Amino acid sequence: MLERPEEVLFVDGYNIINAWPNLQSAKEIDLETARQKLVDIMSEYSALTGVKVKVVFDAHMVEGGRRIIENINGVEVVYTKERETADNYIEKMVESYGKESGKEYRVRVATSDFLEQRIVLGKGAIRVSARELLYEVNRIFEERRKKEDIMKSRKETLADRLDETTLKSLINRIKGCQA
Structure with a gap:
């Protein structure tokens, strides 16, 4: 049986924040809040799908800035170093995943930057556009919600969880104790 390649999703953080309405409105209040919301969404997405998610934020304009990589709730969050854009970092990483020996990866890049899409292709x-990623995230969250609704609607009694033979045996024992 063929094994599915491990999947890695690079997310151009600010590109997605500027494209998703809920993150745009969060950004108007506070950029850090918008970043955190994106990371939270992608963390949940990763947990539900098993996809390794790496969210990359530009910090290339920060003088003397060093690259910072941290793991937040299972998502690798990268702040690029001085003079390094998120696009530059993603391009290098896409190339390195292609060269890693002994392991096959399915690498996707979420951005609506047309030039970047062409380069990573x-x-x-x-390539995954911001709109496509939003649709995918919403679909997966909706599937999870439906499963949760089904689980909530099921009866949670002991009798519902027992097979018929065990249930009859238990009922007979209870009746025997009451006699």
């Missing part, structure tokens, strides 16, 4: 990644 040329390096072997699959």
Whole structure:
């Protein structure tokens, strides 16, 4: 049986924040809040799908800035170093995943930057627009909600969880104790 390749999703953080309405409105209040909301959404997405998510934020304009990589709730969050854009970092990483020996990866890049989409396609990644990612995230969250609704609607009694033979045996024992 063929194993599915491990999937990695690079997210151009500010590109997605500027494209998703709920994050745009959060950004108007506070950029840090918008970043945290995006990371929270992608953390939940990763937990539900098993996809490794790496959210990359530009920090190339920060003088003397060093690259910062941290793990937040299972999501790798990258702040690029001085003079390094999120696009530059993502391109390098896409290329490195293609060269890693012994393991096959399915690499996707979420951005609506047309030029960046073309570049990562040329390096072997699959491009995902901000709109497509939003649709995918919403679909997966909706599937989870439906499953939760089904689980909530089921009766949660002991009798519902027992097979018929065990249930009859238990009922007979209870009746025997009452006699």
